[in-house]
Amino acid sequence: MTDSMYPGGGPRDSGPYVKSLRDVELPADISSAAPPGGTIGEMLDALAEELGGKAGMPARQEARDLIAAVLGQPKFWPSAHRDEPLAPATLVAISEAAERFRRGMPFQYAVRRADFRTLTLYVDERVLIPRPETELLVDLVLAQTGGTGHVADIGTGSGAIALSLAAEGRYDRVIGTDISSDALTVARHNLRALAPERRALLDFRAGSWCAPLAGEALGALVANPPYIAPAEAYELPDLVRNWEPSFALFAERDGMAAIRAIVTGAVPVLAPHGLLALEVDARRATDAAALVEGSGAYEQVVIHKDLTGRERFVAARRKET
Numbered sequence: 001m002t003d004s005m006y007p008g009g010g011p012r013d014s015g016p017y018v019k020s021l022r023d024v025e026l027p028a029d030i031s032s033a034a035p036p037g038g039t040i041g042e043m044l045d046a047l048a049e050e051l052g053g054k055a056g057m058p059a060r061q062e063a064r065d066l067i068a069a070v071l072g073q074p075k076f077w078p079s080a081h082r083d084e085p086l087a088p089a090t091l092v093a094i095s096e097a098a099e100r101f102r103r104g105m106p107f108q109y110a111v112r113r114a115d116f117r118t119l120t121l122y123v124d125e126r127v128l129i130p131r132p133e134t135e136l137l138v139d140l141v142l143a144q145t146g147g148t149g150h151v152a153d154i155g156t157g158s159g160a161i162a163l164s165l166a167a168e169g170r171y172d173r174v175i176g177t178d179i180s181s182d183a184l185t186v187a188r189h190n191l192r193a194l195a196p197e198r199r200a201l202l203d204f205r206a207g208s209w210c211a212p213l214a215g216e217a218l219g220a221l222v223a224n225p226p227y228i229a230p231a232e233a234y235e236l237p238d239l240v241r242n243w244e245p246s247f248a249l250f251a252e253r254d255g256m257a258a259i260r261a262i263v264t265g266a267v268p269v270l271a272p273h274g275l276l277a278l279e280v281d282a283r284r285a286t287d288a289a290a291l292v293e294g295s296g297a298y299e300q301v302v303i304h305k306d307l308t309g310r311e312r313f314v315a316a317r318r319k320e321t
Contacts, residue, residue, distance in 0.1 A: 041082025
């Protein structure tokens with residue numbers, strides 16, 4: 001991996017990523033959590049005492065996982081390397097990640113990283129945390145395109161889908177669009193997760209849904225759009241509802257507004273027989289498929305299930321014009 005997940009690697013000044021210990025004025029509650037020495041074991045012991053099993057896990061497991069994530073190491077690595085010294089900037093990075101976690105932040109936001117397929121990505125509150133089920137959407141697109149041609153990811157967020165397609169496929173070009181300039185900042189930062197020769201394939205564009213794709217003739221268009229109705233917000237876990245960006249979660253018109261916009265907007269930018277692939281929730285899969293079919297612009301409309309057997313993805317082909 002690149003250095004994007006280590007001190008100095010964040011896309012904005014978030015504290016330990018760009019400063020050394022002497023440059024950072026730590027809040028009192030973080031300073032009190034600083035270990036008595038500078039080894040991994042001492043930090044592990046101090047954090048275990050401070051965290052106190054906040055997320056329902058044993059405190060030592062929480063501390064171990066947090067340290068491992070900040071260091072970019074496997075979960076059990078800190079326990080096996082207790083005597084290794086910590087650089088001052090790394091010590092601060094771990095302390096600040098622990099403070100974010102204590103404030104109730106989702107683990108991935110706290111440590112500023114999330115795993116997705118073969119990549120480790122920077123994430124913060126500007127983008128959704130990539131979900132395991134979305135990895136299956138990437139599988140679907142790779143399988144149905146053969147990993148070749150031109151493809152676009154709509155509402156790219158952290159860039160997880162677009163970056164994975166570029167990393168694993170043999171595409172000539174991968175475009176990612178998002179209306180959020182903050183999200184695009186994160187996505188462009190995550191280019192560092194790719195080998196240099198793959199980065200050149202990516203083109204991140206600002207704009208609403210398919211608007212930045214005018215004039216394209218794509219072989220595939222993929223999206224994981226907002227599909228939760230605002231009235232359903234109470235059903236979400238607190239960690240999702242209170243922390244993840246609402247514009248990436250909720251859609252008007254009973255959760256169908258974004259899906260409708262993409263289904264319509266994809267028509268002029270998909271080449272004949274081009275693939276449309278959408279992630280939806282189980283309660284809207286049938287409606288989404290009916291919307292695609294009812295548009296008259298697509299054929300071979302199929303609902304695909306996730307690993308739990310829930311209807312999760314809708315795929316279709318652009319009709320010959």
